[in-house]
Amino acid sequence: MKIIKSLLVGASLALVASITQAASSGNTLASVDPEADRLAMQSFFQKRFPQVPLDDYVNGIYSLDAGSREQWEEIEEFPPYEFDIEEGEILFNTAFANGKSYAGCFANAGIGIRQNFPRWDESQGKIVTLELAINQCREANGEKKLGWKKGKIAQISAYMAYTSRDNVFDVQIPNDEAKAAYLDGKQSFYTRRGQLNMSCANCHIAGANILIRADLPGPTLGHVTHFPVFRSKWGELGTLQRRYGGCQKNVRGVPQKTQGEKFRNLEFFQTYMSNGLVVNGPGARK
Amino acid sequence: MRKSIIKHALLGLVLVGASTMTLASADQIAKGKALYLNKKAGNCIACHMIPDPDAKLPGNQGPPLVAMKARFPDPKVLRAQIWDPTVKNPTTIMPPFGKHWILSEDDIDAIVAYLYQY
Amino acid sequence: MKKTISLVAALMMISGVVAAHPFNEAFNEQRAMYGKGHSFTWDGQTYITDHPEEVAAAAEANAANATKLLASAKAKYAEVMAVDFGWTLTKNLLKSSNKALEAGDFRKSMNISAQAEYHSRMGIAQYHQSQTEWIMAVPE
Known part of the structure; x- marks a missing residue:
């Protein structure tokens, strides 16, 4: 009886301890500190995988697992996304019916700017991802929107990432509204969804590089740098938000809306976490 | 209403008698094993190694399922762990198989019976 | 001082989480151990785990x-x-x-x-x- 009692006390103390440290750590607009979050994320992974240089996280799971890295490096010798980059370049440079083109919608004519997306757009009062900016550019020029997940939009995004390779991610949080969007994305990342009750963090922080049957989930640090990706399972190129929807379905949750506010904020948070790492998209994944 | 409560209570006694309280039947163990391996059912093998030669290439998100009787002398505690592991570990990756009705209660009993072989 | 405040906050959170649905917790605990059709007593009343x-x-x-x-x-x-x-x-x-x-x-x-x-x-x-x-x- 005494043992049970002290066990219970122990359990309740443990509960107090875990909640105490959480209660003071950034779940409100007043207390959230994105830079502290980013450094905590880096230090989490560096403590766990001390042999992996920070810069190498852009290679996802292949930075952690030597076995699959070898196969992947062979794939990258003749990259499966090469055709998509070429197609993307053609699409990017093809004039709209009104004679204008994508270059007119972006800073630096759209070359080498991937690292600045997603970005807080002051006039729209929301986070704009690169894919959203591509479609907004089309609509502003009287063209129809492209589908969000694959095909042309992924090819254009791939080309724009390709022209930005080795540029350092530099997502900015200029004001409290942007910070609120960041916090919303952060909450989404750690929120359990679906019948299987899993969050992004379950697999891509705590579960990173640990087998789920034959699959090794990648670390979230460096997760976004190589998107869009040519995924062998898809047999084609797809955007980051296509993968978001797939993940949510995998945990048996009805996926949230592609390029809706929740996913844009999630992408904003996730990309901010990878600030300081370089663009290396598009990439090839299993 | 009262009648139905009594009926439920009686039914309950019968069910408890037939589930984890008694020795598991070979059928129940076989069913538990099938659920353990089936990707669309328990899929326990995705995360747990078990020393059953048929359980090939397991994942390792969770601990190996060995010495189950020593670790869970009370099968009800093991059952509760499968039903909702977040009670003991709020940040676990393991799904709450009972609480979210991923498996039926009979399925969970069968898995407990199977795990208890190891 | 800081410690006291966070402890109070933690206790508030605990009471918020736990006290919000004490019956549900008791129910789930029983259902988790016994499955369907099990009767248990909570707050002086008998319930079934259905x-x-x-x-x-x-x-x-x-x-x-x-x-x-x-x-x-x-x-x-x-x-x-x-x-x-x-x-x-x-x-x-x-x-x-x-x-x-x-x-x-x-x-x-x-x-x-x-x-x-x-x-x-x-x-x-x-x-x-x-x-x-x-x-x-x-x-x-």
Whole structure:
């Protein structure tokens, strides 16, 4: 009886301890500190995988697992996304019916700017991802929107990432509204969804590089740098938000809306976490 | 209403008698094993190694399922762990198989019976 | 000083989380150990470890009851979708329930509706939990 009692006390103390440290750590607009979050994320992974240089996280799971890295490096010798980059370049440079083109919608004519997306757009009062900016550019020029997940939009995004390779991610949080969007994305990342009750963090922080049957989930640090990706399972190129929807379905949750506010904020948070790492998209994944 | 409560209570006694309280039947163990391996059912093998030669290439998100009787002398505690592991570990990756009705209660009993072989 | 404040906050959170649904916790604990149909005492009263949805599905199997349960399960699904926490299998359960209803298999339809409604209730609970519990998973 005494043992049970002290066990219970122990359990309740443990509960107090875990909640105490959480209660003071950034779940409100007043207390959230994105830079502290980013450094905590880096230090989490560096403590766990001390042999992996920070810069190498852009290679996802292949930075952690030597076995699959070898196969992947062979794939990258003749990259499966090469055709998509070429197609993307053609699409990017093809004039709209009104004679204008994508270059007119972006800073630096759209070359080498991937690292600045997603970005807080002051006039729209929301986070704009690169894919959203591509479609907004089309609509502003009287063209129809492209589908969000694959095909042309992924090819254009791939080309724009390709022209930005080795540029350092530099997502900015200029004001409290942007910070609120960041916090919303952060909450989404750690929120359990679906019948299987899993969050992004379950697999891509705590579960990173640990087998789920034959699959090794990648670390979230460096997760976004190589998107869009040519995924062998898809047999084609797809955007980051296509993968978001797939993940949510995998945990048996009805996926949230592609390029809706929740996913844009999630992408904003996730990309901010990878600030300081370089663009290396598009990439090839299993 | 009262009648139905009594009926439920009686039914309950019968069910408890037939589930984890008694020795598991070979059928129940076989069913538990099938659920353990089936990707669309328990899929326990995705995360747990078990020393059953048929359980090939397991994942390792969770601990190996060995010495189950020593670790869970009370099968009800093991059952509760499968039903909702977040009670003991709020940040676990393991799904709450009972609480979210991923498996039926009979399925969970069968898995407990199977795990208890190891 | 800081310690005292955070301890108070923690205690408030605990009481908020635990005291909000003490019966549900007792119910889940019993259901987790014993499965369906187990009786237990809570606060001086005897209860059975059957979900309310299962109790409703145990009513007489007829067209009226099956229709009522399916409508209720559909309404609950709309509710969980409104907070964006729906589960993927529920829609198919609703379809199967409808099919069984049309085929005159009322018992089957009622049982499937029970599961569908339960799923949606849990999705809504997951939504509410997500508002407070997510921070526990953030690496510090």
